Amino acid sequence: MEATRPVPGTLEVQLACEEDTARLGRAIAEVVGPGTVIGLAGPLGAGKTRLTRAIAEALGVDPSAISSPTFVLIQEYEGRLPVYHFDTYRLPTPEAFEELGSAEYWRDGVSLVEWADRVATLLPDDRWWIAIDPSGAGPSARRARIAAPPSRPELAEALFARLAAGASGPGSPGESADLTA
Numbered sequence: 001m002e003a004t005r006p007v008p009g010t011l012e013v014q015l016a017c018e019e020d021t022a023r024l025g026r027a028i029a030e031v032v033g034p035g036t037v038i039g040l041a042g043p044l045g046a047g048k049t050r051l052t053r054a055i056a057e058a059l060g061v062d063p064s065a066i067s068s069p070t071f072v073l074i075q076e077y078e079g080r081l082p083v084y085h086f087d088t089y090r091l092p093t094p095e096a097f098e099e100l101g102s103a104e105y106w107r108d109g110v111s112l113v114e115w116a117d118r119v120a121t122l123l124p125d126d127r128w129w130i131a132i133d134p135s136g137a138g139p140s141a142r143r144a145r146i147a148a149p150p151s152r153p154e155l156a157e158a159l160f161a162r163l164a165a166g167a168s169g170p171g172s173p174g175e176s177a178d179l180t181a
Helices: 018-031 048-058 093-097 102-106 154-164
Strands: 002-004 008-014 036-041 074-077 083-087 110-116 130-134 142-147 176-178
Touching: 002 154, 008 018, 008 154, 018 142, 018 154, 036 176, 048 083, 048 110, 048 130, 083 102, 093 102, 102 110, 102 130, 142 154
Parallel strands: 036 110, 036 130, 083 110
Antiparallel strands: 002 008, 002 176, 008 142, 074 083, 130 142
């Protein structure tokens, strides 16, 4: 795994395998709190559900309970914080997402919204945004572009520090760190 900080408040993380995705999810779970909304964007098969699963597991959700909500639309899980997993892929319009009462979930837990680009205007302005691109060497390689909530750019630094824990790497924005375990 390699991470760069192109500008304050953002990270770009190269994920070589599923374990890198799981590690990223665990690190995200360490920096989020109640009321966190994370928009996940990327094509089919990009790894949105895998990252969601890793975040939820790190928040104490029973791994056997986690599934893709494609046909259910919203899955609710109990963990250290409540986890709300949305999948907007099959919704006909953004308004259908709003009619689900999605905004009611933004208060107390961690809300993970797959296919968030379809409902971006309905998500809180102060949310995380993670775009996953399945590019690179190998079938499991991904690039995740992460933007912390605009009012909390320091969360990107906290995430970078969690990813870099135990790895030696540069400490200033714009530099990269090889985070290979």
